[in-house]
Amino acid sequence: MSITPRTNCSRDALPQFWEGQPKDLSYWAIPNWNESLVGMTECCSPNEVHVSGEGDFEGCVLWCLIPDSILKDKDGKVHDNKEAVIADMRHCVDLKGNLSTGYISGGKVRDNAAMGLKMGRTTLLGVGVWALLTVGMVMA
Structure with missing residues (x-):
């Protein structure tokens, strides 16, 4: 054009x-x-x-x-x-x-895409650890 x-x-x-x-x-x-x-x-x-x-x-x-x-x-x-x-x-x-x-x-x-992905993985890891701890406490 x-x-x-x-x-x-x-x-x-x-x-x-x-x-x-x-x-x-x-x-x-x-x-x-x-x-x-x-x-x-x-x-x-x-x-x-x-x-x-x-x-x-x-x-x-x-x-x-x-x-x-x-x-x-x-x-x-x-x-x-x-x-x-x-x-x-x-x-x-x-x-x-x-x-x-x-x-x-x-x-x-725009924010660096790789930086956002790293933050996403960290959040996912934190949720996973929280879920394991919660399940472990319920089973105990």
């Missing part, structure tokens, strides 16, 4: 929520104008840049999934410092889009 840069989008506003906004994924968003589209296309690659927005923001939100090259460290793990990931994404778009004026941006870094 071809995205057309907009000239009427405010660089100082993004809706809090928009249609198509990812729920459980790491993403970054910026208003749609020529330089921001150039920066997003370069920095989001190989992921696709999407355009969204409703009402006053129709066509004014560019967003993409944060690519692994920014999201993950050299060992393939999601960075612990979410603010650093967002800052790295913004720096990339600034550099590649040659952005010199201020603008609003937003994003979210």
Whole structure:
């Protein structure tokens, strides 16, 4: 899908929520104008840049999934410092889009999936130990 840069989008506003906004994924968003589209296309690659927005923001939100090259460290793990990931994404778009004026941006870094799995196993282990203790007390 071809995205057309907009000239009427405010660089100082993004809706809090928009249609198509990812729920459980790491993403970054910026208003749609020529330089921001150039920066997003370069920095989001190989992921696709999407355009969204409703009402006053129709066509004014560019967003993409944060690519692994920014999201993950050299060992393939999601960075612990979410603010650093967002800052790295913004720096990339600034550099590649040659952005010199201020603008609003937003994003979210999903929690590390491996971390969630480890917490799930710990909880399951705790429930298992509790069940064994309870059964042992009832049988005694």
